[in-house]
Amino acid sequence: MQAVPVTLLASAWIMRPDDANFAGNVHGGIILKMIEEAGAIISTRHCNSQDGEPCVAALARVERTDFLSPVCIGEVANVSAEITYTSRHSVEVQVNVMSENILTGAKKVTNKATLWYVPLSLKNVNKVVEVPPIQYARKEQEEEGKKRYEEQKLDRLETKQRNGDVIFPIINPEPHTVGYSQSSLIHLVGPSDCTLLGFVHGGVTMKLMDEVAGIVAARHCKTNIVTASVDAINFHEKIKKGSVITISGRMTFTSNKSMEIEVFVDADPFVDEARERYRAVSAFFTYVSLSKEGKPLPVPQLLTETEDEKRRFEEGKGRYLQTKAKRQAQLQQAALQ
Amino acid sequence: MQAVPVTLLASAWIMRPDDANFAGNVHGGIILKMIEEAGAIISTRHCNSQDGEPCVAALARVERTDFLSPVCIGEVANVSAEITYTSRHSVEVQVNVMSENILTGAKKVTNKATLWYVPLSLKNVNKVVEVPPIQYARKEQEEEGKKRYEEQKLDRLETKQRNGDVIFPIINPEPHTVGYSQSSLIHLVGPSDCTLLGFVHGGVTMKLMDEVAGIVAARHCKTNIVTASVDAINFHEKIKKGSVITISGRMTFTSNKSMEIEVFVDADPFVDEARERYRAVSAFFTYVSLSKEGKPLPVPQLLTETEDEKRRFEEGKGRYLQTKAKRQAQLQQAALQ
């Protein structure tokens, strides 16, 4: 049997009713979970491809990801993953998702995501093992990869931890205020949520984060909502089996047609550690509201009340304008080429 | 980061197609499972909040629970849990479920459940550890809790074990007899069904019990049926990972608009113990039949044949009349206040 290249992977999944909202659009969280699973498989396979210490690749970071078109129940999601760069201790994976309508054969690009994994020893979870280098087709690929590696490393160090922020329940909030739509859910981490190392899969965490963000968005605008994008997420802290995780979301910003929701993941490792409750992950999700025909609808303006809410709104506006400017620059560059 | 009070918990879940029957009503078993998960989390968190032995809270008892209004696919179930009493070795948790229609914002109380947990040591599952006492806002709260504690303790001792009762298959039963609708299912206990201690979550057992009771009810009246209430359930015996459980249900009583179904859970721990098959749990579920518009429908009368069936029907009638009288007394009391 011929060797299969370890640096490439392709998989097809049928989307089921439980994966979708009431309008039949597959939740962004389901897609993030598929993306992460493909990334984890390909990087674990690569890191074990030479006679080194057995290891499991753990998700360290997901770059900003856009959801380019919605996927529907009954469609096939084609997931392909490729290792695009390796440093001494990390692996960069590019995962693309393409939706396919089986009845018409029509295909659409849904996502292009970039993920970073770090291989942890199966025998000692605190030890990062060495990554076998990949072969590049062209010299520039390695240089560009190195540049991306340095950039994300810097960004990971800079991450605002926002550790002081907790979401408190509000009594009788007014419609369209932050307190009105804020939501949280609590999940007991079971064995099927975890890797062989006994820590939660990054994809499981992202799926729950999207679930909370979706409830916040739907409570705010009371229509059919879909995930439009997720900001870069850093996974600084592992979450152990048996922990209880609280995922909380609050709206930070609205433009005419989009909502930004900040999501926090806090872990309580109470059962077998002396450790305190800690902030494991935080991220910004952007949602849009869609009509039955799939057209974007206007979104009610978020009413900010406290000084903190007003500050967060301005920060969200900053991120929104920055992303918008970046996209326009890309369009102009594309037009010039 | 500010401390979160360990005695309070709130969580929001979106209801999915797999959670519901063909009329779109979420199965009572799904709601019981959510309730139990919230109770297990809050009591485990509380019991580990001081520097004692690490432990996991195991469900000992659920008080009688009414399903006040059906929940539908796409709605958000808001689960809130609060510790309302602690004895030396047990925790009483009050869990409320409120359904929320995200499109209209309408909210309805669905359940108010009371559960009792016992903390078992993580190192020695046969050892019950001590529960840290909670603070009461008023002195009377502690006294009322103590009264409830004594009552349930008495009831747990009194539990008729009904261990002699086994459900045998009937050949060619007549419609509306007990044998016609009786049903059973068999489940292999896997890792995702179990707590950190390797025993089945009480909520998983209740979900399967409701599944069998629902098949019995649907076979009897051939319409859309929903869970109306569950009698107090005592969990005397733990069920270990790798066991096979047989859940059997038979109809015991019908009123004009309700059906009572008795459900047994038997465990076969054959794989790693010398132990015999044993009765782990038993309970009564009450179902009603609903029209497409959600109105209660008349239920065909149960045809009893044997002496045992007639005796069980009379016992069921007793429970039905007792519950009815209790509810009327509550209504009168409420009217007087």
Next chain:
Amino acid sequence: MQAVPVTLLASAWIMRPDDANFAGNVHGGIILKMIEEAGAIISTRHCNSQDGEPCVAALARVERTDFLSPVCIGEVANVSAEITYTSRHSVEVQVNVMSENILTGAKKVTNKATLWYVPLSLKNVNKVVEVPPIQYARKEQEEEGKKRYEEQKLDRLETKQRNGDVIFPIINPEPHTVGYSQSSLIHLVGPSDCTLLGFVHGGVTMKLMDEVAGIVAARHCKTNIVTASVDAINFHEKIKKGSVITISGRMTFTSNKSMEIEVFVDADPFVDEARERYRAVSAFFTYVSLSKEGKPLPVPQLLTETEDEKRRFEEGKGRYLQTKAKRQAQLQQAALQ
């Protein structure tokens, strides 16, 4: 409590939206998984019924299985299993599935499957323990069982391993060619996929195989498709927790109204073994295309291009004609009786 005969088992399951395709027909893979679970439970129970070494029954082989009528969402699948033969080291189980429309009470036979299990010691997974003999009602039952045992033993030795065959991606394939519909999916084996011994349940593997075969069939004919039959499957190689499995399918043959799809399961045990990627299972699935009213539709002819494809098409035709002849002989025999 009266002893329950260990050689008989009956279970009822409600079919859910996630179990079905967009036309509401339950996937064959879901039914295969239910069948295998029932077989595993009854044979594990039987093999532990005497005071021998604790053991878990592992699936060794499934005989050719026909799907006689489709099952729909909301119907109850009644699964009954019976041990029909035991050799010194293996157990033959007959599993029947009957679908039941709860609203009308109508029942239809869906499947009659025969499975072979081998009990592996819980302490030493490489040791096959002895099977307690069953009692036969008539002497001929034992003789017929022995004959089936010898036949399947021979067939298991003969199994063409097809180990040289790998499915490669094709760039821009023409519609109705083999490359156009071939598909694969990749799955990380988690704890809920595995038995107590830490190896994948046979039913989990068959469910994933049916999932890939269904995508191949739907891509080829772009209509609603259902599993019509599965050829005998031998499970030569166990798959360990933590492995990554790649399931690949390609169309081998089309008749006027059916499609034959060959499915391969390859396992990568990279994490904790020095072992190479290996072929764990392979099988042929037959699918038909159904109209909205459930009538069989004509299927587009498969376009074969390479010599290998033409050879496989002829082999598939051979299997098709053999099955057809066998069925006609059975019908004639039935008419004579």
